[in-house]
Amino acid sequence: MRIELTGVSVEVAGRRLVHDVTLRAGSGRMVGVVGPNGSGKSTLLRCVYRALRPAAGTVRLDGADLHAMDAREGARLLAALPQEAGTEFDFTVAEVVAMGRLPHQRGAGRASAEDTARCARALARVGAGHLAGRGFLGLSGGEKQRVLIARALAQDPRVLVLDEPTNHLDIAQQLEVLALVRAGDSAPDGDGRAGEPGGRLTVLTALHDLNLAARYCDELYVLAHGRIAAAGPPHDVLTPELLAEVFGVRAHRVRHPETGAVQLLFDRLAAPAADS
Template identity: 70%
Template sequence: MQIDVEALTVEIAGARPVEEATLRAGSGQVVGLVGPNGSGKSTLLRCVYRALRPSAGAVRVGGEDLRAMTVRESARRLAALPQEAAAEFDFTVAEIVAMGRLPHQGPMARTTEEDRRTCEGALEGVGAGHLADRGFLTLSGGEKQRVLIARALAQQPQVLVLDEPTNHLDIAQQLEVLALVRGSGLTVLTALHDLNLAALHCDLLHVIDGGRIVASGAPHDVLTPVLLAEVFGVRAHRVPHPETGAVQLLFDRLPSA
């Protein structure tokens, strides 16, 4: 299912951390949002998953305004994994994943056999079925991310929004998590810090700087030395990945003026 962000603007205390941002993630695409720290990536995504109300603009899922839906309706279409998505209490993994079924249950509904099968399938799908009885707080960073992705998949959304899903993970865990996301078949909108990971795993990239989308397109077309110098303040050397051919980047400091 397609998701559209249309002329989104956020105004906070007179500042505009996001201004007239427009982007699209087509059905089944993995679309990355990249930019320097403080550029507005997380603020934009918080509007997409309804943690923040924009001052102007709209987010549409399948052509329908997300804000016109009830929270339950929107949660059936879109699941999110924010940066701060951590459990404060030591629920078991099975209990964490079961939370993904709440949008499909009534206020007094009990967990059904279908709910249990869906949760078990989501855990197995991310390779974490053996963790079901473990306490969430006992897991490694990579295991926690797998479980949180399983919770999102148990929600059975059509769109998945991820804010820095590889943050604080080692490189093997980063690759595993992004492979899981890529293999989900969902429409994915994700903010990523690592430009090389973004180039490897995303179909399209949107570059945000100062709250505005300044470039959009395929990674090879967007991640140019000129743009990287202007937006990130670095000199970039482009090389092809030896197996996939995807553009990869080597960085230097810009020469002094």
């Protein structure tokens, strides 16, 4: 399932934070949104997963206006992991993941055997099956993040929106989670969907680490001051010139010895010489 943003602008408290953004993530593709702090990444994604409404423009899934959909219908198609996600109540991990099945349940929302099995498979996929009986509030930050990703996968979406999904994860976990999302099926048991090769999820994610973005994303959109500064494959987008202009750093590009993905080494930009 493809996701398309056309001319999207977002306002918060009367201030326009995102300006006329047009973005496309093709079916089964992983697309990253990168940019410095305050560039509008999270605000844009909040509009995509319907925490905010666009002041202008549209968000469409396979041509259908997402904001015009019934909430349950939208939740069957799109799952999200916000940057600050969680629960204030000490549910067990199994109960938190089971919340991902609510859009698929009718009436009183009683979980079926299939719901329970999908939740167990989602936990196993993120390496958190052993946490099922634990209280969510007692988990470490990294454990909580894995459980919330499992909840999103258990929702069985066609599109997954992730805002800084590697927060609180150590290096090995960051690589594992992004590899999982990158190769992920659109259903926890891997049953493909018609029209989507291998049933792969379409993923739209904001990432802070440019090297992770370059390694795992098919395309990148660079945001600066709420506007698109560049878009395209990571190798084409992450140029020293753009990184100096947008991020204020001097970048040295190298190739990953195994994947061939562009990787970056950073230095501070030289300070301008003082007038004599």
